[in-house]
Amino acid sequence: MRRLELSKIIIYAILFLSTLAVLVPILNLLALSLTAPGRAHLMSGLDLIPKGFSLMNYELLLSNPLITGSIVNSVWITGAGTLLNLILTSMAAYVLARTNFIGKKLVLLFLIVIMVFEPGLIPEYLLVKDLGLMNKLTALILYKAINVYYLFILMRFFQDIPEEILEAARIDGAGHFRMYTRIMMPLSKPGLATLGLFYGVFRWNEYFRATIYISEPSKWPLQVVLRQFVVRKDNTSIIGNQNNLFDSSVNFDFASLQAGTIMIAIVPLLILYPFILKYYAKGALEGGVKD
Structure with a gap:
């Protein structure tokens, strides 16, 4: 049972890390796109929250x-x-x-x-x-x-x-x-x-x-x-x-x-x-x- 549970833990950990590897870059791009103009330089590759929420980037693109x-x-x-x-x-x-x-x-x-x-x-x-x-x-x-x-x-x-x-x-x-x-x-x-x-x-x-x-x-x-x-x-x-x-x-x-x-x-x-x-x-x- 211990070996079985340990194998499950390892599998779940691998799947969790794989999910993060895919999800974090997407969320970072989303946060960067929603960052207020002129503040994108404050964003790092792991930031998931915009630096000043703004939709102006999308307004410019969709115009x-x-x-x-x-x-x-x-x-x-x-x-x-x-x-x-x-x-x-x-x-x-x-x-x-x-x-x-x-x-x-x-x-x-x-x-x-x-x-x-x-x-x-x-x-x-x-x-x-x-x-x-x-x-x-x-x-x-x-x-x-x-x-x-x-x-x-x-x-x-x-x-x-x-x-x-x-x-x-x-x-x-x-x-x-x-x-x-x-x-x-x-x-x-x-x-x-x-x-x-x-x-x-x-x-x-x-x-x-x-x-x-x-x-x-x-x-x-x-x-x-x-x-x-x-x-x-x-x-x-x-x-x-x-x-x-x-x-x-x-x-x-x-x-x-x-x-x-x-x-x-x-x-x-x-x-x-x-x-x-x-x-x-x-x-x-x-x-x-x-x-």
């Missing part, structure tokens, strides 16, 4: 059309892209998991090859250019419409649904589309929620291809703006002449504005995650093992 426009672009890319992902992935998973057709094994082999050896960036760029999707958000929405790895996970969910249910539906005259929409989709909510979370996080954090395909700053997603401001330290496009909206005596700190931009980028995911957690904890286990 910039580049920031607000990038938020709208990211929401559109994430929402439309994730919806497209779930529709196409679930349709493909139903066909591969619940129907038999000539060449099915060949298709599965082809998908595995695609999963292991992804096409290069140059052919992808040429395809996007030939389709006339350069400088359009559609290029980011259509990219990775189906992730093969997630497709196989959802196939496991569909295979776990008892065949007797589908057989009863066939006797009642249901076709493939009705079985897909009325049976497979409702009974696979944990799997769909899990993949929706994975796809959504991927869409929200996408910036690499946006920097390649999108040249107009007004069409940038939030992550590209975040990269310009935080990584490349391009404060002219972010702050611009927004200081004229405030008292000229107010001196905005670059570090506080960086922290505010980071918080704007991560808060939507932190808000969304608790609503999906109840499905995620169940779905992450159910799709991986088959009796």
